[in-house]
Amino acid sequence: MKKNISLKSYNSFGVDVISKELYEVYSEDEVLKTLNSLKDRKVFILGGGSNILFTNNVQTPVINVKIKGIKIISENNNHVSVSIGAGEIWDDFVKWAISKNLGGVENLISIPGYVGGAPIQNIGAYGVEIKNVFLSCSGYFIDTLEKKEFKINDCQFSYRSSIFKKSLKNKFIITEVVLQLSKNNHKINKSYKSLNDVIKSKKVKDPTIKDIAEIVSNIRKDKLPDPSIIGNSGSFFKNPIVSQDTLTKLKERFKELVFYKENEVKYKLSAAWLIENCGFKNIKEKNVSVYKNQALVITNLGNATGKEIYSFSQKIKSKVLEKFDILLEEEVNII
Numbered sequence: 001m002k003k004n005i006s007l008k009s010y011n012s013f014g015v016d017v018i019s020k021e022l023y024e025v026y027s028e029d030e031v032l033k034t035l036n037s038l039k040d041r042k043v044f045i046l047g048g049g050s051n052i053l054f055t056n057n058v059q060t061p062v063i064n065v066k067i068k069g070i071k072i073i074s075e076n077n078n079h080v081s082v083s084i085g086a087g088e089i090w091d092d093f094v095k096w097a098i099s100k101n102l103g104g105v106e107n108l109i110s111i112p113g114y115v116g117g118a119p120i121q122n123i124g125a126y127g128v129e130i131k132n133v134f135l136s137c138s139g140y141f142i143d144t145l146e147k148k149e150f151k152i153n154d155c156q157f158s159y160r161s162s163i164f165k166k167s168l169k170n171k172f173i174i175t176e177v178v179l180q181l182s183k184n185n186h187k188i189n190k191s192y193k194s195l196n197d198v199i200k201s202k203k204v205k206d207p208t209i210k211d212i213a214e215i216v217s218n219i220r221k222d223k224l225p226d227p228s229i230i231g232n233s234g235s236f237f238k239n240p241i242v243s244q245d246t247l248t249k250l251k252e253r254f255k256e257l258v259f260y261k262e263n264e265v266k267y268k269l270s271a272a273w274l275i276e277n278c279g280f281k282n283i284k285e286k287n288v289s290v291y292k293n294q295a296l297v298i299t300n301l302g303n304a305t306g307k308e309i310y311s312f313s314q315k316i317k318s319k320v321l322e323k324f325d326i327l328l329e330e331e332v333n334i335i
């Protein structure tokens with residue numbers, strides 16, 4: 001346990017707040033011992049800190065899950081099931097899968113954060129979400145220390161959300177995630193427009209797992225700032241989901257509006273487009289800026305405080321509401 005320690009290197013925004021008590025746990029046993037020692041106290045579970053904005057010092061004990069390990073636990077002709085410790089770096093796992101030519105997570109390359117955080121917000125990029133390869137995850141209820149395995153159908157996965165972000169928010173600590181990857185006959189997903197555009201322009205005939213990983217990784221490098229250089233948390237807001245009626249009205253007023261069909265009755269708007277069209281792209285305020293290549297990303301230019309970042313984000317939100325009558329919802333967890 002570390003006392004009064006800065007969390008600057010524990011969050012990808014690079015915000016300097018103090019944690020009163022920080023516990024780094026490396027095994028399930030340590031998780032149980034730590035939870036036992038903190039019995040009846042509220043705790044805050046921290047993974048890779050890549051989807052969090054700290055706006056204050058953290059008084060509640062912070063548990064940083066560092067459980068490592070990647071192992072194949074079962075295998076048949078076409079698939080493998082892989083168990084991954086919640087404290088593995090997500091991208092290390094993706095690179096492990098690619099090096100073994102196992103398919104399913106290549107579109108999810110270069111996403112910052114730990115494996116344990118991935119199901120919480122059902123991470124997604126370039127046409128794939130973790131739910132597409134998810135088998136189960138296990139861990140402990142914080143108040144009772146009861147162990148539970150959640151199968152895919154228990155997780156209530158939806159766009160950037162799951163049961164762990166809703167009814168189980170701050171109530172369950174994930175220690176292990178099990179994913180299913182393809183060994184043979186892997187179906188490459190090239191449905192996402194910007195990915196497909198590159199495949200076509202480069203004339204890649206039958207893209208392999210490695211090709212997709214390389215292309216996605218390059219697209220991300222162009223659009224998203226590297227959090228180890230410029231503090232950020234990826235998309236700050238979710239892409240809003242609206243009805244056909246709302247879409248029709250918006251399209252009448254804004255001919256260039258960017259949107260996608262979400263399902264039979266709902267449409268997803270590009271939040272980046274809304275923000276850019278409120279004039280925020282590459283705009284700076286104090287130590288905060290909207291990224292020049294992706295208006296959905298807010299960056300810490302140096303020593304921004306969480307409050308400064310939050311206050312700028314709320315200005316963006318108000319302007320989008322005023323101009324488009326759309327209320328953006330934060331993707332980042334504000335603490």
Ligand code: EPU
Nearest residue numbers: 125126234235237238239258270272273276293294295296
């Ligand atoms: N666009 C703009 N202005 C911009 C950026 C984008 O108008 O500054 C428009 C363009 O028309 C572009 C479209 O928005 O074609 C889509 O942009 P992009 O492909 O960058 O995707 P996004 O919808 O902005 C989402 C995810 C990202 C994920 C990408 C790729 C959310 C909230 N964000 O962004 O996820 O990497 O798709 O799949 O769903 C994250 O969750 O932190 C994240 C980075």
